Amino acid sequence: MPMGIHRHVVRTVRYGERLYHLKELPRRYAEREWRFLRHIKDEGVPVVDVVGVVSRRDTPAGDRLDAVLITEHLEFSVPYRLLFLRQEHRTLRDPILDALVHLLVRLHINGFVWGDCSLSNTLFRRDAGSLSAYLVDTETGELYDELSPGQRQMDIELAIEKCAGELFDLQASGVLSVDVDPFELGEELQQRYDRLWTELTTDEVFTDDERYRIHDRLRRINELGYDVDELELVQDEPGMTRMKLKTHVVEPGRYRRILRQLTGMDVQDNQARRLLNDIHNFGAWLQQDEGRSLPESVIAHRWMERSFEPTVAVVPEELRGRREPAEIFHEVLDHWHRLSDAEGADIDLFDAAQHYVDTVLRDLPDERVVSPSDGDDADDDLIGYLPDPLADTGTLRAIEFGEEASQDRDE
Numbered sequence: 001m002p003m004g005i006h007r008h009v010v011r012t013v014r015y016g017e018r019l020y021h022l023k024e025l026p027r028r029y030a031e032r033e034w035r036f037l038r039h040i041k042d043e044g045v046p047v048v049d050v051v052g053v054v055s056r057r058d059t060p061a062g063d064r065l066d067a068v069l070i071t072e073h074l075e076f077s078v079p080y081r082l083l084f085l086r087q088e089h090r091t092l093r094d095p096i097l098d099a100l101v102h103l104l105v106r107l108h109i110n111g112f113v114w115g116d117c118s119l120s121n122t123l124f125r126r127d128a129g130s131l132s133a134y135l136v137d138t139e140t141g142e143l144y145d146e147l148s149p150g151q152r153q154m155d156i157e158l159a160i161e162k163c164a165g166e167l168f169d170l171q172a173s174g175v176l177s178v179d180v181d182p183f184e185l186g187e188e189l190q191q192r193y194d195r196l197w198t199e200l201t202t203d204e205v206f207t208d209d210e211r212y213r214i215h216d217r218l219r220r221i222n223e224l225g226y227d228v229d230e231l232e233l234v235q236d237e238p239g240m241t242r243m244k245l246k247t248h249v250v251e252p253g254r255y256r257r258i259l260r261q262l263t264g265m266d267v268q269d270n271q272a273r274r275l276l277n278d279i280h281n282f283g284a285w286l287q288q289d290e291g292r293s294l295p296e297s298v299i300a301h302r303w304m305e306r307s308f309e310p311t312v313a314v315v316p317e318e319l320r321g322r323r324e325p326a327e328i329f330h331e332v333l334d335h336w337h338r339l340s341d342a343e344g345a346d347i348d349l350f351d352a353a354q355h356y357v358d359t360v361l362r363d364l365p366d367e368r369v370v371s372p373s374d375g376d377d378a379d380d381d382l383i384g385y386l387p388d389p390l391a392d393t394g395t396l397r398a399i400e401f402g403e404e405a406s407q408d409r410d411e
Helices: 029-043 080-085 087-108 149-172 182-201 212-223 254-263 269-290 298-312 325-343 349-359
Strands: 009-016 018-025 050-055 066-070 077-079 122-127 130-135 204-207 226-228 232-237 240-244 248-250 395-397
Touching: 018 029, 029 050, 029 066, 050 122, 077 080, 080 087, 080 122, 080 149, 087 122, 087 130, 087 149, 087 182, 122 269, 130 269, 149 182, 182 226, 204 212, 212 240, 254 269, 254 298, 269 298, 298 325, 298 349, 325 349
Parallel strands: none
Antiparallel strands: 009 018, 018 066, 050 066, 050 395, 077 122, 122 130, 204 240, 226 248, 232 240
């Protein structure tokens, strides 16, 4: 079975229609990482889904084996090496940096020190022309109520060092041009992090006649993909007000939640924003056509029936692993805009979808399942099969977040 780039043995298995990644490590560390992944997921941070821990694994001779942490494969995720092998980093340089920075900031907002931030420990999913980063490894992490500036800076410096090392490896293998300066990219990672952290957390002082700045600040935060559930206004002195944002109340996902409520779809942040914009455009046309106002829920339902679902249905079954449906719709909209612009008039959306399938999608690689070994596409010959997840290898335990991890028997 293939082994990923990791300090531990990581295997990929197929069970039924799904893929799972199995990482061998000492039991107490496996249970600790299980708790961290569950906690971070509950806080709304993009992270792989953890299934459980297999413990009490023994050989036929009775020797103790390491535990196994099981996570579910993240469909349509792309390892960074694959992006570089395809030379997509030329167009996705900024999205890669931004995605990594957003992930790091979200972790720090929730009091989590990653301790091992690197491109190898991150998976990327396409998000309406951009990228979203998902955390896949929390083994070296630490959880606190709140992080100090020193803790955050230490995590950033480790991230810069590790990412630079990975880029040097790519240069040595001939994948990345020697003209690229890995340390320069590291410095840019620091700058982008500082800008985002400042925007999300720094207090802002304004006079009594500048309350419009509250709305400006909240709008900028929303545009970054975050929400503010509450804020605190403190009167420092007569005529001067300080706006305080507590880090634990800032969270991502506003557009995703709105779209989920309207359509039931769970997509990435930028995809949700793009789809909501199209719903609004569709609604304006629909209400004009019918000569009456319609509830947003009705507009969204008709948009699904008349626009989204028929467009995605144009894609033949054998090509549906190339992109997930929301990304396909986003790319079709871009394709439709380019064709209409060239034509000088609107063309039919479904004609544009068919043209996109024939001229773009057919030439793209499949991304539904990607093997963890060097970023190659997964192949059935490379994937192990797990006939029974509980067969003689151990016990699958569900442990609560607050439960103390027990020591290995041989310690």
